[in-house]
Amino acid sequence: MSLFDSKIPTGPLSEKWTKFKADAKLVNPTNKRKLDVIVIGSGLAGASAAASLGEMGYNVKVFCYQDTPRRAHSIAAQGGINAAKNYQNDGDSVYRLFYDTIKGGDYRAREANVYRLAEVSNNIIDQCVAQGVPFARDYGGLLDNRSFGGAQVSRTFYARGQTGQQLLLGAYGALNRQIAKGTVKVYSRRNLLDIVVIDGKARGVIIRNLITGEIERYFGHAVVIASGGYGNVYYLSTYAMGANSSPAWIAHKKGAWFGNPCYVQIHPTCIPVHGDYQSKLTLMSESLRNDGRIWVPKKMEDVQKLRRKEIKPTQIAEEDRDYYLERRYPAFGNLVPRDVASRAAKERTDSGYGVNDTGLAVYLDFAEAIGRIGKKGVAAKYGNLFQMYEKINDENPYETPMMIYPATHYTMGGLWVDYELMTTIPGLFAAGEANFSDHGANRLGASALMQGLADGYFVLPYTLSNYLADEIYTPRMTTDGEEFEQAERQVKERIEKLMSINGTESVDTFHKRLGKIMWEHCGMARNAQGLKKALEMIPELRKEFWQNVKIPGGSDYFNPEIEKAGYVADFLEIGELIVRDALHREESCGGHFREEYQTQEGEALRNDADFAYVAAWEYKGENKAQELHKEELRYESIELKQRNYK
Amino acid sequence: MNLTLKIWRQKNAGTKGKFEKYKLTDISTESSFLEMLDVLNEKLINENQEPIAFDHDCREGICGTCGLYINGRPHGPEKGTTTCQLHMRKFKDGDVITIEPWRAKAFPIVRDLIVDRSAFDLILQAGGYTSVNTGNAPDANSIPIPKLDSDRAFESAACIGCGACVATCKNASAMLFVSAKVSHLALLPQGRIEAAERVQKMVAKMDELGFGNCTNTYACEMECPKNISVSNIARMNREFIKAKIFAEVPTAVETGD
Numbered sequence: 097m098s099l100f101d102s103k104i105p106t107g108p109l110s111e112k113w114t115k116f117k118a119d120a121k122l123v124n125p126t127n128k129r130k131l132d133v134i135v136i137g138s139g140l141a142g143a144s145a146a147a148s149l150g151e152m153g154y155n156v157k158v159f160c161y162q163d164t165p166r167r168a169h170s171i172a173a174q175g176g177i178n179a180a181k182n183y184q185n186d187g188d189s190v191y192r193l194f195y196d197t198i199k200g201g202d203y204r205a206r207e208a209n210v211y212r213l214a215e216v217s218n219n220i221i222d223q224c225v226a227q228g229v230p231f232a233r234d235y236g237g238l239l240d241n242r243s244f245g246g247a248q249v250s251r252t253f254y255a256r257g258q259t260g261q262q263l264l265l266g267a268y269g270a271l272n273r274q275i276a277k278g279t280v281k282v283y284s285r286r287n288l289l290d291i292v293v294i295d296g297k298a299r300g301v302i303i304r305n306l307i308t309g310e311i312e313r314y315f316g317h318a319v320v321i322a323s324g325g326y327g328n329v330y331y332l333s334t335y336a337m338g339a340n341s342s343p344a345w346i347a348h349k350k351g352a353w354f355g356n357p358c359y360v361q362i363h364p365t366c367i368p369v370h371g372d373y374q375s376k377l378t379l380m381s382e383s384l385r386n387d388g389r390i391w392v393p394k395k396m397e398d399v400q401k402l403r404r405k406e407i408k409p410t411q412i413a414e415e416d417r418d419y420y421l422e423r424r425y426p427a428f429g430n431l432v433p434r435d436v437a438s439r440a441a442k443e444r445t446d447s448g449y450g451v452n453d454t455g456l457a458v459y460l461d462f463a464e465a466i467g468r469i470g471k472k473g474v475a476a477k478y479g480n481l482f483q484m485y486e487k488i489n490d491e492n493p494y495e496t497p498m499m500i501y502p503a504t505h506y507t508m509g510g511l512w513v514d515y516e517l518m519t520t521i522p523g524l525f526a527a528g529e530a531n532f533s534d535h536g537a538n539r540l541g542a543s544a545l546m547q548g549l550a551d552g553y554f555v556l557p558y559t560l561s562n563y564l565a566d567e568i569y570t571p572r573m574t575t576d577g578e579e580f581e582q583a584e585r586q587v588k589e590r591i592e593k594l595m596s597i598n599g600t601e602s603v604d605t606f607h608k609r610l611g612k613i614m615w616e617h618c619g620m621a622r623n624a625q626g627l628k629k630a631l632e633m634i635p636e637l638r639k640e641f642w643q644n645v646k647i648p649g650g651s652d653y654f655n656p657e658i659e660k661a662g663y664v665a666d667f668l669e670i671g672e673l674i675v676r677d678a679l680h681r682e683e684s685c686g687g688h689f690r691e692e693y694q695t696q697e698g699e700a701l702r703n704d705a706d707f708a709y710v711a712a713w714e715y716k717g718e719n720k721a722q723e724l725h726k727e728e729l730r731y732e733s734i735e736l737k738q739r740n741y742k
Numbered sequence: 743m744n745l746t747l748k749i750w751r752q753k754n755a756g757t758k759g760k761f762e763k764y765k766l767t768d769i770s771t772e773s774s775f776l777e778m779l780d781v782l783n784e785k786l787i788n789e790n791q792e793p794i795a796f797d798h799d800c801r802e803g804i805c806g807t808c809g810l811y812i813n814g815r816p817h818g819p820e821k822g823t824t825t826c827q828l829h830m831r832k833f834k835d836g837d838v839i840t841i842e843p844w845r846a847k848a849f850p851i852v853r854d855l856i857v858d859r860s861a862f863d864l865i866l867q868a869g870g871y872t873s874v875n876t877g878n879a880p881d882a883n884s885i886p887i888p889k890l891d892s893d894r895a896f897e898s899a900a901c902i903g904c905g906a907c908v909a910t911c912k913n914a915s916a917m918l919f920v921s922a923k924v925s926h927l928a929l930l931p932q933g934r935i936e937a938a939e940r941v942q943k944m945v946a947k948m949d950e951l952g953f954g955n956c957t958n959t960y961a962c963e964m965e966c967p968k969n970i971s972v973s974n975i976a977r978m979n980r981e982f983i984k985a986k987i988f989a990e991v992p993t994a995v996e997t998g999d
Contacts, residue, residue: 144876151876162799163797163858164862164863166806167799167805167806219877222879223876225885226872226878227872227932228927228933230895230899231882231892234889237887237889237892238886239882239883255899261900261902268866269872270876272863275867284860334802336799336801337800371770371772371773373777375780375801378801378802379802484802484803487803488829490831553876553877554877557876604784648786648791648792653753653853654795654853657793
């Protein structure tokens with residue numbers, strides 16, 4: 097086991113962050129003006145980091161592929177954001193949020209990071225309210241909360257089903273304020289194509305202007321990757337169409353290690369797949385499980401009648417319904433964590449009890465809630481979600497249960513970072529979903545928004561300053577040095593190579609084929625045989641891509657096919673690493689379920705003796721296998737246990 | 743279903759555009775409008791033609807990226823729906839569908855059906871925020887806010903910045919967009935502090951960028967995919983007049999550092 101320094105401060109868990117802040121180096125205001133920071137991505141992590149760093153006085157440049165930073169996919173997060181405020185007086189605390197997050201992540205996250213996350217969670221809510229984020233309130237004018245999976249307290253703050261939107265608009269407002277002041281500059285419709293490393297440190301980026309096709313160079317004393325996760329490797333997912341993991345992958349190929357790539361979250365409640373032309377899957381918020389009950393019929397004859405449309409779900413008697421989550425997990429019921437709920441749905445549909453014509457759907461039923469709080473009560477809580485469901489499915493969920501099925505939603509893995517969120521390349525940081533750090537093998541609902549904003553508002557301002565304090569001796573560089581020249585040359589060569597293939601299959605076709613391999617062999621359940629097969633199929637597909645992809649048009653104007661081709665070329669490499677990681681991890685934990693390793697009741701069976709570590713993969717060159725490094729996970733205040741939600 | 747599409751094609755802002763006709767067969771009524779365009783683009787690529795450029799991203803109706811002018815209406819025929827949430831079951835077999843970009847002086851065309859809406863960012867940069875640095879905030883429950891105010895603020899804050907209001911307005915006015923942000927913040931105690939300054943700066947920026955005036959046709963409310971109400975415009979007008987009469991606003995562009 098090769099051990100390496102994750103720079104966790106010494107001392108008791110609850111004092112580590114305080115100690116770090118007290119010891120961290122500072123940069124004086126006049127020096128801050130001389131330091132440049134590049135941020136890739138404008139979602140919750142990127143926007144909050146950029147705004148906060150701008151407020152501190154650094155010169156910040158933000159790059160995003162969207163036409164404006166406000167459209168980053170954090171905007172689509174529905175349910176809420178966790179914090180340990182204990183406003184509901186239900187026994188919550190920083191420790192409990194920390195504990196639930198570690199347990200929810202199946203004991204595969206770094207204790208110190210998670211404790212810090214829980215610690216700053218309360219500051220996030222304060223900050224957002226001050227920005228004017230209209231969180232839900234009760235009639236006394238105070239903030240309301242609801243429950244999310246994996247917790248027995250109500251600690252989730254929300255703004256109807258649009259929490260991500262409201263938080264992102266808050267961060268975007270803070271960003272706009274800095275833009276007006278001149279500390280932050282936003283470059284939209286731009287793609288990162290390379291990171292420039294000079295004397296071992298991240299010193300700049302090569303960017304493609306998507307409108308003109310021009311290649312641009314930018315210098316920075318530090319670079320932050322906040323470009324989100326890599327779930328679109330699976331093609332169909334709840335991610336945005338443009339969501340890509342190229343920035344993280346470029347960082348990896350430049351020397352940043354990649355942590356736990358096999359930890360992919362398959363979210364239990366999404367609208368099922370309905371056809372080959374389908375471009376994406378839509379999430380139905382986890383918050384719906386506060387009031388919705390998940391079931392399939394008990395009797396196979398009812399299943400068959402449903403598929404033939406001879407009966408309606410509402411006609412199936414109460415005693416003939418199998419509320420399988422309530423049956424299997426009485427303590428948490430419908431609010432078990434996502435990995436558990438997804439696998440349970442898979443178990444039922446694999447056994448033949450799926451309720452739609454493809455057999456890949458279960459019911460999420462609100463009849464009981466409508467009886468209890470009325471249609472109006474349900475509408476007030478979930479109105480926009482019900483509307484969205486009706487638009488897509490042409491069915492009224494107030495009258496008939498929703499049909500749902502698991503879909504790729506989030507990636508817990510990402511760039512390996514130390515306690516200071518720095519990757520293995522000095523000066524290159526990763527924040528939000530792009531890093532691997534806080535969610536272990538499974539993320540709890542409403543924790544992504546918390547982590548993105550924690551990293552951006554409250555962690556990076558300290559840790560980045562700690563790094564930049566030594567950079568005050570490095571004057572701003574021009575971008576005509578050899579390293580910039582060479583990086584630009586390579587980027588241009590790759591584009592020319594892609595354009596010159598002139599094959600017969602579109603980029604999307606390759607993407608769909610990759611997605612199919614990933615979903616089939618490295619989805620909700622994995623086994624050695626399937627993973628080995630995928631390890632053969634992906635390199636073959638990648639080879640075919642580089643021989644036969646077809647990109648119409650030219651590269652010196654707005655041509656979305658070029659962007660997509662770059663993303664898919666990278667997905668074809670990331671996919672392989674996900675599979676390699678999944679194959680090496682011979683245990684089941686969180687979102688990574690190996691069929692060979694399960695308890696008699698079909699629950700995930702961890703192997704703490706051999707696998708209580710972070711797998712950090714080092715890039716070794718094209719078409720070579722990555723080298724595995726292991727960061728041992730030491731639990732000082734938590735006892736490792738079999739996760740139990742029964 | 744089989745369809746005939748008349749789609750606006752334009753290489754870039756500097757060239758002239760025109761409508762091109764395309765035929766599509768066997769489109770599923772279950773597919774979304776954008777998935778129908780995906781099918782067309784796949785077909786065009788296979789025929790060695792350049793696909794149609796259109797803006798889209800989340801495909802969940804929340805990011806505000808998509809925006810097509812469909813048969814003379816922004817986001818198409820269904821009320822309260824973004825283009826990406828529009829489904830082909832709303833059309834009939836044999837339909838001729840005309841698809842154009844947003845058309846407004848302040849939104850120049852980038853390519854085909856894509857326009858540049860950065861003017862919206864500039865308006866928000868003029869004042870669409872509260873001036874609070876990270877780490878400065880008091881406890882979130884220290885200021886109770888009446889639920890009604892909070893709910894109203896949320897409804898205004900739900901604007902996705904797609905630009906349909908501008909596209910549908912005969913004057914290409916951005917009043918609905920601007921007033922939604924002004925209202926959202928003016929309704930909350932945290933936003934009240936800078937309300938007078940904010941409304942004046944944002945309105946001034948809106949005028950400067952070439953958006954037209956509001957003549958109360960309410961077309962914007964009709965076509966808004968998020969059902970943002972024109973009452974926001976009334977509130978903004980009140981805020982604006984109040985600010986002009988009562989508030990002392992610093993004349994220089996002073997942002998408070």
